[in-house]
Amino acid sequence: MAIPYPLEFEAPVDAIEAQIAEIESAPDADADAAAPTPNLTKLRAKRDRELQKVYKELSPWDTVRVARHPKRPMFRDYIELICKDFVELHGDRCFGDDPAIVTGFARIGSTKCLLVGHHKGRDTQEKLACHFGCAHPEGYRKALAKMKLAEKFGLPIITFVDTPGAYPGLGAEERGQAEAIAVYLREMSRLNTPIFSIVIGEGGSGGALGIAVADKVAMLQHAWYSVISPEGCAAILWKTANEQTNQAAAVALNLTASDNKRLGIIDDVIPEPPGGAHRDPRAAAEAIEKWLAKVLPPLKRSKRENLPARRYTRFRKLGEFRETPPTPDPQTA
Amino acid sequence: MTQIRPPRTWSDVKPVRVTKIPEGLWLRCVACEQMIYRKQMEANLHVCPLCEHHYRISATQRVNQLLDDGSFEPMFENLETTDPLKFVDLKKYTDRLAAEQKRTGQPEGCQSGRGFIKGRAIMLCCLDLTFFMGTLSSVVGEKLTRAIELATDQDLPLIVVSCSGGARMQESGLSLMQMAKTSAALARFDDAGGLFISVLTDPTTGGVSASFAMLGDVIFAEPKALIGFAGPRVIKQTIRQDLPDGFQTSEFLLERGFVDRVVSRAQLRNEIGRVIDYAGK
Numbered sequence: 001m002a003i004p005y006p007l008e009f010e011a012p013v014d015a016i017e018a019q020i021a022e023i024e025s026a027p028d029a030d031a032d033a034a035a036p037t038p039n040l041t042k043l044r045a046k047r048d049r050e051l052q053k054v055y056k057e058l059s060p061w062d063t064v065r066v067a068r069h070p071k072r073p074m075f076r077d078y079i080e081l082i083c084k085d086f087v088e089l090h091g092d093r094c095f096g097d098d099p100a101i102v103t104g105f106a107r108i109g110s111t112k113c114l115l116v117g118h119h120k121g122r123d124t125q126e127k128l129a130c131h132f133g134c135a136h137p138e139g140y141r142k143a144l145a146k147m148k149l150a151e152k153f154g155l156p157i158i159t160f161v162d163t164p165g166a167y168p169g170l171g172a173e174e175r176g177q178a179e180a181i182a183v184y185l186r187e188m189s190r191l192n193t194p195i196f197s198i199v200i201g202e203g204g205s206g207g208a209l210g211i212a213v214a215d216k217v218a219m220l221q222h223a224w225y226s227v228i229s230p231e232g233c234a235a236i237l238w239k240t241a242n243e244q245t246n247q248a249a250a251v252a253l254n255l256t257a258s259d260n261k262r263l264g265i266i267d268d269v270i271p272e273p274p275g276g277a278h279r280d281p282r283a284a285a286e287a288i289e290k291w292l293a294k295v296l297p298p299l300k301r302s303k304r305e306n307l308p309a310r311r312y313t314r315f316r317k318l319g320e321f322r323e324t325p326p327t328p329d330p331q332t333a
Numbered sequence: 334m335t336q337i338r339p340p341r342t343w344s345d346v347k348p349v350r351v352t353k354i355p356e357g358l359w360l361r362c363v364a365c366e367q368m369i370y371r372k373q374m375e376a377n378l379h380v381c382p383l384c385e386h387h388y389r390i391s392a393t394q395r396v397n398q399l400l401d402d403g404s405f406e407p408m409f410e411n412l413e414t415t416d417p418l419k420f421v422d423l424k425k426y427t428d429r430l431a432a433e434q435k436r437t438g439q440p441e442g443c444q445s446g447r448g449f450i451k452g453r454a455i456m457l458c459c460l461d462l463t464f465f466m467g468t469l470s471s472v473v474g475e476k477l478t479r480a481i482e483l484a485t486d487q488d489l490p491l492i493v494v495s496c497s498g499g500a501r502m503q504e505s506g507l508s509l510m511q512m513a514k515t516s517a518a519l520a521r522f523d524d525a526g527g528l529f530i531s532v533l534t535d536p537t538t539g540g541v542s543a544s545f546a547m548l549g550d551v552i553f554a555e556p557k558a559l560i561g562f563a564g565p566r567v568i569k570q571t572i573r574q575d576l577p578d579g580f581q582t583s584e585f586l587l588e589r590g591f592v593d594r595v596v597s598r599a600q601l602r603n604e605i606g607r608v609i610d611y612a613g614k
Binding site: 166167168169170172173174175176177178179181182183185186187189190205206209210213225226227228233236237238239248249252253254255259260263265308311312315316318319320321322323324325 | 411414471478504511512516
C-alpha cells in the first residue's frame with residue numbers, strides 16, 4: 001500500500017524514526033511496553049523537535065511536494081473527519097457526473113451547510129476516474145447547480161480546493177471548459193449566501209479559483225495556490241522543467257500560504273500539525289474546524305443580500321499597480 | 334518553353350541577379366502562401382485579400398478599425414505595472430516589461446476607453462496581443478474592471494476584444510485574481526441590465542477565455558481564431574494523441590454552441606451596431 005514518496009528534507013527525522021523503530025522492535029521491548037524507556041521518550045521528543053524545525057523552514061518547492069503527498073488527507077477524508085450525515089448530490093443535469101468534484105449537504109457541529117470540493121482519488125482506479133482531481137466542465141456545472149440550491153435554502157457553502165488545475169483534454173474543450181469556469185466565477189460572486197473556501201492541498205490556476213470566489217478564503221499551512229504549477233511555469237519561462245528550475249519557479253511564483261496571505265489573496269493560514277497534515281489528519285481536520293467556528297458565525301448573522309457586495313469589495317481590491325494622478329479624469333470631461 | 338534544369342555541380346550555379354524590391358512591400362500569406370501586396374492587405378483590415386486569413390493586429394490597430402474615426406477617448410492610462418513579487422525567471426520581470434514597452438511603445442497590454450461605433454456610444458476594451466502576448470496582469474484586470482464599472486454607471490454597451498495567452502505568470506496569484514475580479518464586475522453589469530458583446534480573436538486562451546471573454550451576452554468570434562481553455566500543446570501532452578483538424582477554432586466553438594456568430598473583420602462594425610440596436614442600448 002505504501003507508495004514510496006521520498007522527501008529528502010525529512011532525512012534527519014527518518015534517522016531518528018529508524019532508531020525508535022529499532023528499539024521498539026527489540027525482543028525485550030514487550031516486557032516494559034507500558035513504561036517506555038527514557039531513551040525512547042527522549043528520542044520521540046527529539047523527533048518532534050526535528051519535525052517542527054524541518055517543516056518550519058520548508059522551501060516553496062518542498063511545500064508543493066508536501067501538498068502532493070499521497071497520504072495527505074483529501075476532501076473525502078475531511079468530510080468524514082469534520083462532518084456528520086453527509087448527503088452526496090450528483091450530476092449537472094446536462095451531461096454527467098464528474099467525480100473530480102464532490103458536492104453534498106452536511107452538518108458541521110450544529111450548522112447545516114453545502115460542501116463542494118475537488119477529490120483526487122485514493123487508489124489508482126479512483127485517481128483515473130477523478131483525473132487526479134482535474135475537473136471537467138460538468139464538474140463545475142454540477143457545483144454551480146448545487147450552490148444555487150444552497151442559496152435557495154439559505155445554507156452556507158464551504159468549498160475545499162485541491163486540484164492541479166482544470167482538465168486539459170478533448171472532451172473538456174468540446175464541452176466548454178472555459179465557459180464553465182467563467183460562468184462559475186461570475187455566478188459565485190453574486191450568490192446570496194456565505195461562502196468559505198479552504199485550499200487543502202493544491203490550488204492550481206483557474207481550476208482552483210473556479211470554486212474559491214468566497215467571502216473568506218484560507219489555506220492550510222503547507223498547501224500551494226498559484227496561477228500555474230511550478231513545473232508548468234518552469235517549462236514555459238525556463239524552457240525546461242527539472243528539479244532546479246522547478247525550485248526556482250516555486251520561489252518566483254510566491255505560491256505558499258504565507259505569500260498568498262501577504263498578497264491579500266487569502267485571509268487566513270490554517271496551521272497544520274508538526275510534520276504536515278499527512279502525519280496527523282485528525283489534527284488537521286480539527287484546525288479546519290476551529291477556523292470554520294471562527295469565521296462562520298459572524299457571516300451567518302449578516303444580512304444575506306449584503307454578501308455579494310461585500311464579496312465584490314474583497315476581490316475588487318486585489319491586484320498591484322501604481323496609479324499616477326496627474327492625468328485629468330476623462331469621466332468628468 | 335525552356336525547361337529549367339536543376340544545377341548538377343556548384344560550378345553550374347549562377348549567381349542570381351538581385352532585383353531591388355523594397356523590404357516588406359510584398360509578403361507571402363502565411364495561410365494560402367500566395368504573394369500579396371502588403372498595402373492591399375492592410376487596407377483590407379489586415380485580412381488576406383485572397384484567402385481571407387485574418388492577421389493578428391495590435392490593440393491600436395483594432396481600436397482604429399472598430400471605432401468611428403477619431404472618436405476614441407482613451408481612459409485609465411495612468412495605471413502602471415509594478416513588480417509586486419520581484420519576479421525573476423531567466424530575466425527580471427521589470428526588464429521584460431521595459432523591453433515590451435520599448436518594442437511596442439505601449440505602457441500595458443490593454444487599451445480601454447469610450448468611443449462610437451456607427452454613431453453608437455460604447456465602452457471599448459481591446460487586449461493587445463503584441464504586448465506580453467496579451468496576458469492578463471493586475472493593470473489589465475484593473476482597466477477592464479474600471480471600464481465595466483463605468484459602463485455600468487453610464488449604461489453604455491461594453492465591447493471587449495480579447496486576444497491573449499492567458500493570465501500573466503509573472504504576477505502569479507494576483508493575475509489569477511483578475512479573473513475573479515473582472516467576472517464579478519460583469520455580474521454587477523449584468524444585474525444592471527448592461528449589454529456586453531465579447532469579441533474573440535486569435536488566440537483567446539487560458540485565464541482570459543475562462544473569465545470575461547466567455548461571459549458576453551453575445552459572443553462573436555473572428556474566423557479560424559484559436560479559442561479554448563488549455564493550449565493545444567498542453568492538451569497534446571496530456572492525452573498523448575494528435576488533435577483533430579479544426580479543433581478549438583471559432584467554427585468548432587460555433588458548432589458546439591459556445592459562440593453566437595463567426596464574424597469576419599469587415600463585418601464586425603455592422604454586426605456590433607445591429608446587436609446594440611436590438612438590445613435597445
